[in-house]
Amino acid sequence: MDVTERLTFFASLYRIDQNPVLGMWLLYITIIILTIIVYKLGFAKKLPIGKSVIIYILLILGCTILTFFGVFLPVAEGLVVAALILIIYKIRLRQQKKAGSTEQG
Template sequence: MDVSQRLSFFAALFRVDENPTVGMWMLYLTIAALSILVYKLGFAQKLPLLKSIIIYAFLLLGSTVLTFLAIFLPITEGLVVAALILIIYKLRLRQHKKAEANVK
């Protein structure tokens, strides 16, 4: 059985099967960055500094677990889709608020 055929898109893109050390770090950084982006776009609130540090520490810790799952499962792809949906939502919300402010 060829493992390279079962890899997810990003795991294959980062060549986790050929160069596992660099590939896993690239996959981890991608997942961590996308997780932080999705958190900021969809869930972040104004918090004190210490609470924000704790939340980002847990995000990075969770990204470690997600990295191992993302080798064969589409975790990173799901985060990309979630980020795109939230970006579109934020843009539409901003346009709606701007249009509403112009009407008043």
């Protein structure tokens, strides 16, 4: 069995099999960006700057482990789906609040 057949979409998109160093960095950055988006859309609360910095540092460190899993498991793809679901949720919530405020006012 060829390793390239088992790569996930993002791993094969970044050609990790041909250029592993650049491919892993690109996958790492992709996972960090998607994780930050999912965190901001679904879980972030208003925190002081010091606590936010600590959270983002720990989030970036955790993404290191996720990157190694992301080569053969659909980590980045799952984060894309989670981000899309949270975006749809936020849009619908905003529309619902806007419709509720116009009914009351």
